[in-house]
Every structure is written in structure tokens, then in C-alpha cells.
Amino acid sequence: MDWFTAPEYWLSRLIFQRGLAVIYLIAFLGAALQFRALIGERGMLPVPRFVRRTPFRSAPSIFQVHYSDRFFAVVAWTGVGLSAAMIVGAADLVPLWAAMSMWLALWVLYLSIVNVGQRWYSFGWESLLLEAGFLAIFLGNDQTAPPVLVLWLTRWLLFRVEFGAGLIKWRGDPCWRDLTCLYYHHETQPMPGPLSWFFHRLPKPLHRVEVAANHFVQLVVPFGLFAPQPVASVAAGIVVVTQLWLVLSGNFAWLNWVTILLALTVIDGSLVAKILPVPDAPAVPGPPMWFAGAVIACTVLMVALSYWPVRNMLSRDQRMNMSFNAFHLGNTYGAFGNIGRTREEVVIEGTDDTTISERTVWREYEFKGKPGDPRRRPRQWAPYHLRLDWLMWFAAISPYYARPWLLPFVERLLVNDRATLRLLRGNPFPDAPPKYVRARLYEYRFSTRRELLRDRAWWQRSLVGEYLPPLTSGKAKSAS
Structure with a gap:
């Protein structure tokens, strides 16, 4: 099954999975430290009240079965511990099925938190982490080369993140079309960072160049992700650079970092080896049949779920950051369709x-x-x-x-x-x-x-x- 795997992407998978584990750890840590006041038994929007009026099918969560603050803390800190284990490579030390089970556990635990988090967890990067985390389950570990189908699914997810964001801007506030939105954005964004003042004070002509570059990166470059190498790697590199620019200019939780990790899965390790001294791809046996079947099933599922985000992107009434199912798979993405002036x-x-x-x-x-x-x-x-x-x-x-x-x-x-x-x-x-x-x-x-x-x-x-x-x-x- 040589067509099924891509050994040259082993380094991309390694960085993606370890980086995603870091994001999971930060997400679970934030949940553990903030939940009591936000959604705890005596919180502002308590989980027990929410689950009493919300059926399981609308918000699948282990907290639908049982909730207490102590149990939530156990779930959150379990997520922290399991994420830390994945960061140091625990998933590569166990059989393939066990590694998949570990990634699945992280996904189920965080899905359970998001689905009872109400407005506190209504951000697009929650769905992005869950969708990327779901794909991580099927990327395998050191016992098999990365599956080609899942690598294409990560590209498709990255495409939806970038192209959806580009469309929502172009269709939204007129300042995106006249290239003036960054006259205001760095000042009016939800949570400015330490460099936001300096970004805001850049010359206005440079702001216009930034907006034009943003349109190019989000509306044109994403199609390059599906081109042959090295074009796909170049497109991914452009996405990484622009996301780092956003990291410097504001505070958007882990949105930019998960996007960067997705872009890194596009980069061909054999191309990197020509520039940097990286080890050769390890020799691994072909994937077991049960794993190949699981990957194919995942691919079929994600293709089917893609109908709704594609329909949304093609619609004149495009919506931002929306999940079309309770499992946060096959989501639509996009932000800042409108920019505040004050x-x-x-x-x-x-x-x-x-x-x-x-x-x-x-x-x-x-x-x-x-x-x-x-x-x-x-x-x-x-x-x-x-x-x-x-x-x-x-x-x-x-x-x-x-x-x-x-x-x-x-x-x-x-x-x-x-x-x-x-x-x-x-x-x-x-x-x-x-x-x-x-x-x-x-x-x-x-x-x-x-x-x-x-x-x-x-x-x-x-x-x-x-x-x-x-x-x-x-x-x-x-x-x-």
C-alpha cells in the first residue's frame, strides 16, 4: 500500500502532533483554572442547570451523565496529564491502537468540556482544536508512516480556515475592500497585545499593503495547498509567516498556533532535508488493514460533513465560526467580517x-x-x-x-x-x-x-x- 502512506511527512506529523498536544495542555489547564467561577456548580452559567434543559444529542458530553465540580476538575487535570504525556512522546512508545486511543481520549474529554461551556466556549478556535484533534487520531504514530488521506484532510481543514476567513472579510465590512480596516483593527480588536500599539501606529499606506496582502494570502494562497510540491510547501510557508504576524499583533488564544500546525503538515520533509540537517525518515512497516480501514472511514465521514461548510462558503449569507453538528467536525471558519471604528x-x-x-x-x-x-x-x-x-x-x-x-x-x-x-x-x-x-x-x-x-x-x-x-x-x- 505504497500509495496509502507518505513517509516523507513523518517530521511534519511529529511537529503537528506534539504541538497539538501543547495546545490541548493549555486548553485543559485554562479549563481547570477557570471553570468554577464560569460554569461550576456555583458559577455564572452553571453546568447542572445547562444539562437539565439540554438533551444529550444536542450537547454530547460525559457531564450529561454526571457533574460535580470535583469530577470536572478530575477531567480537566486528566486532560493536562495526558497532554503532557503526548508532548514527551508517549504515543510513540505504545502500540498504534493505544496511541489512537490516547488521542481519542483527549478529543472526548475536551469535547465534553466545550459542549457544556456555553458562551464561555463559543469561540471558533474551540471547534478548530476539536477538528484538528480528531484528525490527529488517524495520523498514527512511529509504527506507521503518515496516511496520505489524513494529510489531505488537514490541508482541507487549513483551506477552510484561511479561505473562509478571506471570504467573510471580502463580503463583509467595506473597509476590507477599500483596504482601510487596519486603520482601526489593532486598536479595536478584542484583546490587544504588547505590540498592538506599535502596529496601530504604522503608516497608513503600510496598513493598506497589509490588507491587500491579507486578501492574497487568504483568497489565493489556499489553493496552492493542493498543488504539487514544492508549490504546496511554499503556500504553507506563506500561511505560517502571516499567522506569526497575527501572533505578534494581538491575542487570539490558540487560533493562530493551530493554523500554523496545520500548515506544517503540508511541508514535505524531503524538501526540508535539503535545507536543514534533519534525520532521514524512519523505516516502518506498512499500515495494518484495520488502521487503513479506520483512515478510509474517517475520510468518508469528513468528505460527507464537508457539504455544509462548502455550502456556507458559497452562500451570500456566509456565517462565521459555525459548527453544523454537536461533534464540532466539518466546521466553517472566519472572523472579523466587521471591524469596529471605535x-x-x-x-x-x-x-x-x-x-x-x-x-x-x-x-x-x-x-x-x-x-x-x-x-x-x-x-x-x-x-x-x-x-x-x-x-x-x-x-x-x-x-x-x-x-x-x-x-x-x-x-x-x-x-x-x-x-x-x-x-x-x-x-x-x-x-x-x-x-x-x-x-x-x-x-x-x-x-x-x-x-x-x-x-x-x-x-x-x-x-x-x-x-x-x-x-x-x-x-x-x-x-x-
């Missing part, structure tokens, strides 16, 4: 005054990642995902979107809930809970070079108005 931030404040007056002193809650104190430089968090910080960006755009969880969040601040406070950078009320908590809406913009040097402030902000009136513990609880 940035608004919800600032949460509390006071320990028993009565509110003009003299009331309000103290601000600082988040770990989202903009707050204008003097605080944005931090690099990706590929780690700060879920609360990301949803606070959506809250500023749409109070309706934040309705299910924002009041429960405030309620927990009013009692100094320990799990909730761990999601924040600090607690301005360490000795006793605040008497009142309120939210105000500010418009933020990056400082000019002169303002940065004068004020040592990365942001300038101005008050827009009240977002949430002062609430006490009883009022917040009754409102939620």
Missing part, C-alpha cells in the same frame, strides 16, 4: 460606602488582559485564553449578549467570591466585600506618540455613560 470598554467599579453620594470613592476592578488602567501596557496572553476578558469585549458591544452572565458576575463580586476574583488581576476590596458595584462605559483609544511620552499612558479614555447602575448584593441577585 473601542468601548466596560469598567467595573466598587465602593465600600454604605450610601452613595457625590463624594463616594469608587475603586476599579482590573482584569488580567482586557484594557483597564490607561497606564498599563497590554500583555501577551495567547495561546492561553482569558475567557472572562474576551466576553467583556462582547459586553461592551452588546449588553444583550452579556445579560445571562454579567449580573451573576457582579453578584459574585459583591460577596468577594474567591473563584471569581481569581479571574481578575487583583481585588480592590481585600478585607471586606464592596457595598455597591457599578459598571461604566468608556471609549478607549491608543495614545499618540506625544501622549505616550507625556503621560506614560498607552490608552486615552473618555466616559460614555452608565452601563450598569450601582447594585447591592440583594438587588444584583434579584435582577439575575
